[in-house]
Amino acid sequence: MIDMKYSREVLAAKENSRPIVALESTIITHGMPHPRNVETAERVEQDVRDAGAVPATIAVIDGRLHIGLEADELTALGALKGVAKLSRADLAAAMATGRTGATTVAATMIAAHHAGIAVFATGGIGGVHRGAEQSFDISADLQELAQTPVTVVAAGAKAILDIEKTLEVLETLGVPVIAHGQDNFPAFWSAQSVHAAPLRMDDAASIARAHAVRGALGLPGGQLVANPIPAADEIPAANLAPIITAAQTEADRLGIRGKAVTPFLLQRIFESTRGASLDANIALVRNNAHLAARIANELAALH
Template sequence: MPYLRVHPEVAQALDEGLPVVALESTIISHGLTRPDNLRVAREIERTVRAAGAVPATVAVCAGRVCVGLDDTELEAVASRDDVVKVSTRDLGTAAALGGYGATTVAATSHVAALVGIRVFATGGLGGVHREARESWDESADLVTLARTGIAVVCSGVKSILDVPATLERLETLNIAVVGYRTNAFPGFYLTDSGHPLEWRVESPEQVAEILRARDELGLDGLVVANPLPEDEQLDPGLHDRVLTAGLEASRQKGITGKKVTPFLLDFFHRETQGASLAANVRLVKRNADLAARIAVALART
């Protein structure tokens, strides 16, 4: 297959029914600053291994959609200046034109499902953007999850998005959402976004059983919402002040559409003096650990 390559370790694990966890690469190229991004990417993979699963970071490297990266490829995604952000619709174009691309939640979910990976860890899920009534700006993550039978372990959605509208869309698209040891939907940097969840699970084994039931019933995407502990979240007061200031700054500068999210994330990083970025790293590692334990539980049958 000229455009798709599964790393031998990942392919062997899938053939033998061993636990595998998909990881996105956008956080490496666009979400973290250099050179810390490469170090954190390696730490995330080590976290998956420590919990008993095989990591499969997904990215486009020299025109091939790669499921599982060697260290040279991981370093390229972290350090090259020509790595573009690739969603599902961009995968074929990026591969055919021979470029380098970092996969979003949507693209990673699609590729993971294509090769038979059932569990995926990320930081935050994409969702409905604020003022979507005018812009129609909604992440492709949601529609993709509605079409793939994969479990995404995340810390909710970023508070810069329209959280209640995102939850409504998840319901409309029949994407199940369960809180991991919580009754509240997480707010990414925050433990609680202020919105309750109907379903709660207490163990990786329960999540695995839900996946088996959804398979048997012909159902698709599952979101496992895994919050930061309260003592590890961004200070809520600081969060609210920075969010209000950031939204006002974006309005004053006339920033709209896809440019809003990276602007606000950078604004958070600067105004919290790196505290938001540190919270981001903590939650991604926690999600990688939980995803690996879910994958291990799922592989036991």
């Protein structure tokens, strides 16, 4: 039996059949400095509410899976140091041993599905890391998208990744990749990349219907909705390319591997852009929360 706790807001939403949007917690514990992490998490939750849905920030606290955090729990989590970063491989072990951990995209999808939540907003998904042909460093997020029926709204894959290989793996796994409102796959901090998106949809209703039809067909897995960062908030890809290359070269030189790679690269990029990457990150997460809430509302209308 899963030791799972709903926040008061999420429980009321479930009882009244209101649309709910799942939110991950690694953005709180691993993605931003304190106290900006807490401020951003609160703002993103409010963005979901403003768009007509209920936010459910997911985390493991003392071994208990929380679907939605109370205000004091979110504040406390944001101030903790050394919080575990939980993916598919770690989630059950952390719960069984009473640990506290923040959920990645994969773990958040698993928890959301168990809680009956069909839509999840995040910043960017994990994917195939550069040099994966030697390291085999491929995020569990991709496999999760292939097997867990949750629609994930993200600003594409994180720009530190090999986007071309990430799209190839998603195609192989049969994951629908839907660009929202444009033909190209967005590149996280940048609205455009050189890669064409496999699918395009321009409104939340179409995305919701696609989710529902996949379920009716009995197809496993979810959808990736690639939602470009607003143009006013983006960092041009040409400006980022040399910064990302330098950060990756340093990570290789230092022998940084596995889960440590992404936070190391993001910190180096934050320093090199003098904080602009963090501002862009916040803008894109908020933008994704708005779209996810609209999709959740459309799904609720279908049911």
